[in-house]
Amino acid sequence: MPKSPAELLLEKADKKASSSTGWFSSSSTKWEDAGDLYQQAANSFRVEKQFKAAGDAFSREAECRENSKENNDAANAWWNAAKAYKKDDPLTAIQALGCTISHLTKLGRFRQAADREKDIAVIYEQQLHDIAKAAESYTRAAEWYEQEEAAATASACRKSAADLCAQVEDYRGAIQLYDMVANYALKSNLTKYSVKDYWLRSGLCALAMRDVGKAQRDIEVFKSKDITFSSTRECKFLEDICACVTEGDENAFTAAAFEYDQVTKLDEWKASILMKIKRTLKDEVDIL
Template sequence: MGKSQAEDYLAKAEKKSSSSVGWFGSSSSKWEEAGDLFAQAANAFKVEKRWRESGQAFEREAACRQQANETNDAMNAFHNAAKSYKKSDPEAAVTALHQCIKLLVNSGHFRQAADREKEIAGIYAQEGLDVAKARDSFVRAGDWYKQEDANATANQCYQQAAELSADLQDYQRSMELYQTVADWSLTSALTKYSVKEYWLRAALCSMAMGDLVTTQRLLETFAQKDVTFPSTREAKFAHELMDACEQADVERYTAAVYQYDQVTKLDNWKTGVLLRIKKALEEDEGGLT
């Protein structure tokens, strides 16, 4: 059985990359031509759905582009490698994206670096591959977006990081991130309506930590930042939960959760945190402090 078209391109690329430069040739043109051939091989492997081979060929193209001082093309090649690797080898995709980010940062392209970092977060978050690394990548992407004044996108990243922090039971970090998200949301009429949701989540995180003193302080701070907050269902719910926890009243706590859910359906995130608080409440008859 003969070689496939992809294997034929790969053989030509390898031959070109290992060839010596003649009297009238140039090293730069050699690497450019080899890079073109590796790219053709990579795309042909994609047609054949041979994702690992495609990713490897794109990475070899990137190496050639770097030898030819074609930094932008090298970035694109590493990104293409990651796209192919995503189909079969998530860790290899992350490695290729890190190589792309390194070049982007060195070139001062922080917005694009943020896009690639967000991709890494998505890969790690998918099916819980590595929740801690996903959280850290979302935060890093958020920081870069914020640096580039892409505040709405930064906020989305911080919000996802906050959710993942709670999944990791790092409620302190989750609480801090939700406050960051809320503070920015307050600055825009388009996003101000969602602040009460973030503040409720921050308050729930403090209760999950068993720190009702912080819960009280947070609710007071939120009321100062927005005088309408105490009258919202979210604020009243948080206060009722806090009071139930202070009194170690599991029945009151359960009733508050039930009543809130009848009007505003609890999502999976809140349900998980509320169950953790309830479990701690049941285990500590003296109440949370």
């Protein structure tokens, strides 16, 4: 069976990379030429929809760029490798993204490093379903976005991290992140409307860790930060749920959740954490 154009280019690249340096060429030139050939092979593999082979070729290109001290090109090659691997080999895609980030941070390109860290978070969350690691990557990306004065994007990453922390029952971590997101949202009239949802989520996290006292104290803090919060459905619902948990009243709890859902549909995250809270109603809770 004849070799494909991509395979022929790959052979040519391998031969160039393993060749010795002649009198009239430098080692740097050898690696530059080999890198160009690996890039051509990788793109040809992509045309043939051989994504694993494309990722491998881009990785070899990246190594050539590193050998010739072309750090910008190395970062781009690792990113191209990650995009090729992502479809069929997400773990290797994460490794390639890590190499990309290493080059970007050395070059001081933290905004792009944050973008790639966010890519890692999405792979962990959506493909590998490793919620804890996804939360870590979203948080790291947020820190870099904040350094680059991309505050809105940083806040969105922290919101994603907070939701994921709650899923793995790291409620304290989630509350801390929701507090940061809410404080950012309070700074602008354009985002202030979303604060009530962040505070509701934070309060539900406190109840999920069976700390009714904290939830109740936090409600008063929220009211002091935004005088309109006390009149929202989110505030009333949170106060009602606190009362139900304090009294251990499962029927009232179910009724409060149903009533809230009739007007404001409970999303999957809230429905899940409410079920966790409901299961604690027969247990002793902290009301101090």
